[in-house]
Amino acid sequence: MDLEQDNSDNYLHSKEEIYRAIQRLIRYAPRVTARFEGVDEAFATAITKVDLKSKAFAFDKLIPDAGNDILKSGKQLQLSADFRGILVQMDLGGELKYRSQNQEYIAKFPDKLLYLQRRNAYRAMVPRTYEVYCVFRSSEDERLFKGRLQDISGSGFKAYFKGRVGEHLKAIGNFDESTLHVGDESMDCGLDARHAIYDEKKDMTFCGFSFQPLTGMKQRYVEQLVNQLQYEEQRKQRAKQEREEEKEQQESS
Numbered sequence: 001m002d003l004e005q006d007n008s009d010n011y012l013h014s015k016e017e018i019y020r021a022i023q024r025l026i027r028y029a030p031r032v033t034a035r036f037e038g039v040d041e042a043f044a045t046a047i048t049k050v051d052l053k054s055k056a057f058a059f060d061k062l063i064p065d066a067g068n069d070i071l072k073s074g075k076q077l078q079l080s081a082d083f084r085g086i087l088v089q090m091d092l093g094g095e096l097k098y099r100s101q102n103q104e105y106i107a108k109f110p111d112k113l114l115y116l117q118r119r120n121a122y123r124a125m126v127p128r129t130y131e132v133y134c135v136f137r138s139s140e141d142e143r144l145f146k147g148r149l150q151d152i153s154g155s156g157f158k159a160y161f162k163g164r165v166g167e168h169l170k171a172i173g174n175f176d177e178s179t180l181h182v183g184d185e186s187m188d189c190g191l192d193a194r195h196a197i198y199d200e201k202k203d204m205t206f207c208g209f210s211f212q213p214l215t216g217m218k219q220r221y222v223e224q225l226v227n228q229l230q231y232e233e234q235r236k237q238r239a240k241q242e243r244e245e246e247k248e249q250q251e252s253s
Helices: 015-028 066-072 166-172 216-252
Strands: 032-036 043-045 047-051 056-060 077-083 086-092 097-099 104-108 113-117 132-138 141-152 156-162 174-182 185-199 204-211
Touching: 015 047, 015 077, 015 086, 015 113, 032 066, 132 156, 141 166, 141 216, 166 185, 166 204, 185 216
Parallel strands: none
Antiparallel strands: 032 043, 032 077, 047 056, 056 104, 077 086, 086 113, 097 104, 132 141, 132 174, 141 156, 156 204, 174 185, 185 204
């Protein structure tokens, strides 16, 4: 079960990121699909607990029961779930511990976990004339950051900050108490910091963020904003094209 065919940017590697992704599976994915290499049948389970300190999580016995026999035979297990437009997938290697009293398995964190946002991937540019920025806060850290948005899609956005702050953003990672500001409107949201790049000439840090699962209302708000920005960009392009055509007509007459 090779996951390498997907873009490597969609993988989580740090134990903290994997821990948060499994937390979301517990909260949002009551049913997790289990598959084995060379076995057509799929099985069901649920992840029930996760612990960052021990870097381990627990999941229920597989249904149908035949899956447990396959698991005990030593075949590699793949767990996957699709929730709120996000695909989470991981391959579990090594030994699994079985707790008969709880009818559950204990597994160590995988080396990597696929966390793929399926929602609208089209990114709309945010004009500098628009007052669109985000205040980044985390329940795990007292520091606060403010960055303006460069572009946005239904799954996340890219923001830029004054100075060299990339290491701080990546160290915190989980900005679960952030606020997105669009003009006079605002929306509370959780964000995960992804890839930060520092531009020495501009003395600015550019960093991508993905939305943590949004409510339906908030997701619609973001998508409406993306649509509005796309419309404005198309309108400007049409106006520019019309001016060029008018100029050509004047020159030819």
